[in-house]
Amino acid sequence: MAYLLSKENFAKIGEFIYRKSGIFLEEEKHFDKIAKYIDKRAAELGMDSFRKYFFRLRFDDKDGEEFQELMNAVTVNETYFFREKDQFEVLVNRILPELHERMPAGKPLRILSSPCSTGEEPYSIILHIVEEGKVVEERDIEVVGIDIDSTVIQKAKAARFTERSVHAIPKPILSKWFVKKGLGWELGEELQGTVDFHVANVFDKTQMRKLGKFDVIFSRNMLIYFDDASRKEVAMTFYDMLNPGGYVLLGHAEYMSRIVSVFKAKKIDNTLIYQK
Numbered sequence: 001m002a003y004l005l006s007k008e009n010f011a012k013i014g015e016f017i018y019r020k021s022g023i024f025l026e027e028e029k030h031f032d033k034i035a036k037y038i039d040k041r042a043a044e045l046g047m048d049s050f051r052k053y054f055f056r057l058r059f060d061d062k063d064g065e066e067f068q069e070l071m072n073a074v075t076v077n078e079t080y081f082f083r084e085k086d087q088f089e090v091l092v093n094r095i096l097p098e099l100h101e102r103m104p105a106g107k108p109l110r111i112l113s114s115p116c117s118t119g120e121e122p123y124s125i126i127l128h129i130v131e132e133g134k135v136v137e138e139r140d141i142e143v144v145g146i147d148i149d150s151t152v153i154q155k156a157k158a159a160r161f162t163e164r165s166v167h168a169i170p171k172p173i174l175s176k177w178f179v180k181k182g183l184g185w186e187l188g189e190e191l192q193g194t195v196d197f198h199v200a201n202v203f204d205k206t207q208m209r210k211l212g213k214f215d216v217i218f219s220r221n222m223l224i225y226f227d228d229a230s231r232k233e234v235a236m237t238f239y240d241m242l243n244p245g246g247y248v249l250l251g252h253a254e255y256m257s258r259i260v261s262v263f264k265a266k267k268i269d270n271t272l273i274y275q276k
């Protein structure tokens with residue numbers, strides 16, 4: 001059976017997705033995924049053409065639900081605890097002590113995980129902070145996680161993880177902070193609610209501004225889905241959201257020097273970090 005989506009219309013919806021979310025879809029790689037999604041969604045809405053679906057998405061979506069459904073379908077949410085682990089160690093051993101030293105007493109230290117997917121990244125930050133212990137005893141640390149996909153944010157809030165997701169957590173840490181539940185693991189009560197999660201699009205300036213200022217921003221494995229212009233826009237948004245001297249950490253395949261030149265790059269124990 002033919003799809004409702006034609007190659008020509010793929011270009012139209014691809015452009016719409018790109019403009020609204022920065023996600024750059026390629027016809028060769030993503031046509032089938034988007035076409036299947038539109039067939040399914042149009043059937044649910046009782047529509048028989050791409051035109052009707054696209055009209056609803058663009059002009060009849062006042063509460064943004066249709067766009068949210070589409071985002072939930074197109075995003076790639078791959079993540080796991082302690083991914084690119086060296087960065088968490090640099091955070092607790094080098095960055096936090098330095099920020100703690102130079103920040104006025106009583107001011108909380110704020111860390112943003114953008115994007116956080118199902119929560120493994122911000123909870124890995126929390127686990128490293130509580131395990132390291134020194135700074136957290138003397139200073140409030142707030143961790144915020146955001147993602148454009150509302151289904152992953154729901155899962156992050158539920159704090160239940162698969163065996164695969166926790167595979168890289170050392171066993172003593174896993175049994176100390178998690179409870180085995182059925183086939184997976186649930187975050188223990190002490191750490192429940194330690195991350196403040198929100199659905200937010202990094203291209204939505206109002207949503208991003210509402211989150212406030214941060215001292216550290218983790219933005220790992222999202223910019224790879226964007227093109228250069230979108231990467232630049234997001235990098236500048238992060239720059240504006242950082243307090244002076246704050247840091248950005250990117251995924252291992254992402255380099256700030258290729259995007260913007262406003263940050264100072266520093267190498268600590270083979271980990272690149274970028275300072276405002």
Ligand SMILES: C[S@@+](CC[C@H](N)C(=O)[O-])C[C@H]1O[C@@H](n2cnc3c(N)ncnc32)[C@H](O)[C@@H]1O
Pocket residue numbers: 021022023075076077078079080083114115116117118121146147148149152200201202203219220221222225251
């Ligand atoms: C591969 S995951 C990375 C998760 C985590 N940072 C990590 O490295 O394990 C990429 C996430 O980026 C999110 N994302 C894509 N575009 C976004 C946007 N415009 N605003 C916020 N999040 C976005 C996706 O929903 C997805 O959950």
